[in-house]
Amino acid sequence: MARYKILMFEPMHEVGLNHLKAHDAEVVTAPDADEATILKWVADADGIIARARGFFNGRVMDAAPGLRVIGRHGAGVDNVDVEAATQRGIWVVNTPHAPSEAVAEYVAMALVALTKRPIDADRAARACDWAFRNRHVGPEVLGKTLGIVGFGRIGRRIAEICGCGFRMRILYADAIRAPEAEEQRVGATQVPLDRLMAESDFVTLNVPLLPETRHMIGRRELALMKPTAYLVNAARGPVVDEAALVEVLRKRGIAGAAIDVFEEEPVRPYNPLLKLDNILLSPHNAGHSIEAAQKMAMVSADVIRVLKGEQPEYPVNRPERPRK
Numbered sequence: 001m002a003r004y005k006i007l008m009f010e011p012m013h014e015v016g017l018n019h020l021k022a023h024d025a026e027v028v029t030a031p032d033a034d035e036a037t038i039l040k041w042v043a044d045a046d047g048i049i050a051r052a053r054g055f056f057n058g059r060v061m062d063a064a065p066g067l068r069v070i071g072r073h074g075a076g077v078d079n080v081d082v083e084a085a086t087q088r089g090i091w092v093v094n095t096p097h098a099p100s101e102a103v104a105e106y107v108a109m110a111l112v113a114l115t116k117r118p119i120d121a122d123r124a125a126r127a128c129d130w131a132f133r134n135r136h137v138g139p140e141v142l143g144k145t146l147g148i149v150g151f152g153r154i155g156r157r158i159a160e161i162c163g164c165g166f167r168m169r170i171l172y173a174d175a176i177r178a179p180e181a182e183e184q185r186v187g188a189t190q191v192p193l194d195r196l197m198a199e200s201d202f203v204t205l206n207v208p209l210l211p212e213t214r215h216m217i218g219r220r221e222l223a224l225m226k227p228t229a230y231l232v233n234a235a236r237g238p239v240v241d242e243a244a245l246v247e248v249l250r251k252r253g254i255a256g257a258a259i260d261v262f263e264e265e266p267v268r269p270y271n272p273l274l275k276l277d278n279i280l281l282s283p284h285n286a287g288h289s290i291e292a293a294q295k296m297a298m299v300s301a302d303v304i305r306v307l308k309g310e311q312p313e314y315p316v317n318r319p320e321r322p323r324k
Contacts, residue, residue: 002024002025002026003023003024003025004020004023004024004025004026004046004047004304004307005025005026005028005044005045005046005047006020006025006026006027006028006045006046006047006048006049006300006303007028007029007030007041007042007045007047007048007049008027008028008029008030008048008049008050009029009030009032009033009038009050009051009053009054010029010033010051010052010053010073011029012049012051012073012293012296012297012300013293013294013296013297014297015294015297015298016049016073016294016296016297016298016299016300017297017300019297019298019300019301019304020300020303020304023304023308025046025047025303025304025307028041028045033053033054034054035054035055035057035059035060038054038056038060039059039060039063042060042063042064042067043063043064044064044066045064045066045067046066046067046068046069046307047067047068047069047070047071047303047306047307048067048069048070048071049070049071049073049299049300049303050070050071050072050073050079050080051073051074052074052079052265052284053079053265054079055079055080055081056070056079056080056081056085057081057084058081058084058087058088061081061084061085061088061090062088066323067090067323068089068090068091068306068307068322068323068324069090069091069092069093069302069303069306069307069312070085070090070091070092070093071092071093071094071299071300071302071303072092072093072094072095072299072316073095073296073297073299074094074095074098074099074287074296075094075095075096075097075098075099075100075208075287076094076208076209076236077092077094077208077316078208078209078210078236080092080316082316082317085317085319086317086318086319088319088323089319089320089321089322089323090319090322090323091306091312091315091317091319091322092315092316092317093299093302093303093306093312093313093314093315093316094299094314094316095295095296095298095299095314096153096314097153097295098287098292098295098296098298099154099286099287099288099292099295099296100153100154100157101157101289101291101292102286102287102288102289102291102292103154103206103234103286103287104154104157104158104160104161105161105289106234106260106282106286106287107158107161107162107204107206107232107234107286108158108161108162108165108166110204110232110234110258110280111141111146111162111166111202111230111232112141113258113280114138114202114230114232114255114256114257114258114280115138115139115140115141115230116138117136117138119280120132120136121133121136139201139228141162141166141168141202142166142167142168143166143167143168143169144166144168144169144201144202145168145169145170145171145199145200145201145202146158146159146162146163146166146168146169146170146171146200146201146202146203146204147171147172147173147196147197147199147200147202147203147204148170148171148172148173148188148204148206149172149173149174149193149196149203149204149205149206149207149216149217150172150173150174150205150206150207150208150235151172151173151174151178151188151190151206152174152206154206155172155174155204155206156178156182156186156188158204158206159172159186159187159188160186163186163187163188168202169187170186170187170188170189171188171189171190171191171195171196171199171200172188172189172190172191172196173190173191173192173193173196174190177190178190193216193221194221194224197221197222197224197225198224198225198226200225200226200229201226201228201229201230202229202230202231202232203225203229203230203231203232204231204232204233204234205217205231205232205233205234205235205239205240206234206235207235207236207239208235208236209235209236209238209239213236213239214238214239215238215239215240215241216239217231217233217239217240217241217244217245218240218241218244219241219244219247219248222244222245222248222253222254223248223253225248225253225254226254227252227253227254227255228254228255229254229255230254230255230256230257230258231245231254231256231257231258232257232258232259233257233258233259233260233261234258234260234261234286234287235261236261237261237262237263237264237265238263239261240259240263242262242263242271242273245257245259245273246272246273246276249273249276249278249279250276252278255278256278256279256280257278257279257280258279258280258281258282259273259279259280259281259282260281260282260283260284260285260286261284261286262284265284266283267281267283299314301313302314302315306322
C-alpha cells in the first residue's frame, strides 16, 4: 500500500507522475471536477494536484481531514481558497515560473495572428479564394506601441520579445513599479492604466485574478482604446468584462481581440464571443508547451516535500500550524 494518496482531476506530464510514484505516492484521478465529485473522492487524500478545473474551498478541505497540501499545476491560484487553506494548516504550492515562456510566446504570436489573420488566409487558400489577399491587408507589428497590464515574469518576458524583436514601444501598468534597471533592460515605461489603454496599439493582460483585478477592463477602459487597437487576454477570463468586450467587438470599437481565457470555463456553445469574426480564440492553453507541461508537473516535488515534513520551494502560503 502506498504511503501517500494524491488526488488529481486532469492529466499531468509523466515526469510529475513518475516523481510521485518514486516517493511512494498513489495517484488517483477523479472522473470530474465539480464540487460533488470532489467531495466524494477527496476524503482520504493526503494531497491534491489541481489544474484549471475545480474549486477547492473550505468545504473540500473539511471533507479531507488528512489533506496537507494542494499543489497548483501552474501559476494562478484563483481556484484555491488560500485563506481557508492557511486557516486549516494546509500548504498551497504552485509553479510560478513554469508557464512564463509559453504564455509570452502566445502573446507574441497573437499580435502577428491578429494582424495577418493566418487562419482566415489558410481557409481562403483551401477554398481557392485568391481574392482574400486583397480583401485583407493588416498593419505590421514593427514599431507599434504595446501596453502590458501586469509587469511580472510574463509581462517582462513579453517586453523582451516584442521590444527587441519587433522594436515596439513598451508601456506597462502595474501597482508596483519595476526596478529602474529592469525598465531600462527591456525599454519599458510605467504609465497609468488609462494612458496605456489610450496610447497602445496592442494591449496584453497579464495579471492574476484578484478582487481588485476582476473586471478591471470594462466598458470605460475599452472605450479608451483606439479603433485600430487589439486586446490580448491570456490572464484570467474575469479580468475582462466579457459582455463589454462582446459589445465593443460587435460595434468594431476596437480592431479585434485574442482571448485564451473566459469568464466561464469550459466555454459554453452559447457564448457570444464564439460568433464574432474579429476575434482569435483558444481553450485556455496559452501556457501549454512541452517544456511548460514538464515544469508544471513538477509541482509534485513540492507536494512530496510537504508530505515529508520539509519546506516547499514555491509556497503560496505559510500555515502557522501545518497539518501533520
